[in-house]
Amino acid sequence: MTAAPTVELDGVSVAYGRRLALRNVSGRFEPGSLTAVVGANGAGKSTLLKTIAGLLKPCRGHVRPPAGVRCRTLAYLPQIADIDRSFPITVEDTLTAGAWRQIGALGGVTAAIRQRMTEALSTVGLAGFGERPMDSLSGGQFQRVLFARSMLQAASVILLDEPFHAMDAHTTADLLALLQRWHAEGRTLIVALHDLAMVRRHFPRTLLLAREVVAWGPTETVLDEPYRRTMARAPDGWNSAPPHHLHLAD
DSSP, X not given: OOOOOOEEEEEEEEEETTEEEEEEEEEEEOTTOEEEEEOSTTSSHHHHHHHHTXXXXXXXXXXXXXXXXXXXXXXXXXXXXXXXXXXXXXXXXXXXXXXXXXXXXXXXXXHHHHHHHHHHHHHTTOTTOTTSBGGGSOHHHHHHHHHHHHXXXXXXXXXXXXXXXXXXXXXXXXXXXXXXXXXHTTOEEEEEOOOHHHHHHHOSEEEEESSSEEEEEEHHHHTTHHHHHHHHXXXXXXXXXXXXXXXXXO
């Protein structure tokens, strides 16, 4: 795994047609940080992650390092609802896709890579699942495979979009433990979440979005006064104009 870079956003705005989904987002995710991205539906959480991953291009502003550099050090897990689970491949095929940088376009799966696949499946509690079709897995099993694939990518920056949505308590606990392991290894983790109790327990830093930055800093500060003030201003689900952004010192 290469050293995690600083991921910096400089005045990033993203639009879908004429609708502005993100406005003037600036800030940085420090190497090795563990950050939750929170906000109401439509606040721009998924858009932010896709922009950092290089899947969306800002209409204004920049993300650094640029997408071509980030793609070599970054893993992105979209929401499970956005993934076509009917595609006829096995668990092993899915993990092989995670190791493509080591395999190369014309290379084969070496014994060392196959051993890493076995270890990754064991780590996520799916030992012996390599030959299972992906469309035969439960939602929790499917998400565990995606986490195992991220392990094969050896990425230093990992983006996860609502990774625990509709997961059972056992799967959630196991995958949270894996996040903590990645964090201890010095990886940068940026996770879109809606469960504020989980954020308070497990995430030291939080970015609160309402299409722009409301607050960004230590979780205990962001989810205190700025959060309450923002929700009081927009009881209709944040449909009002977003407030001026506020950066919080450590």
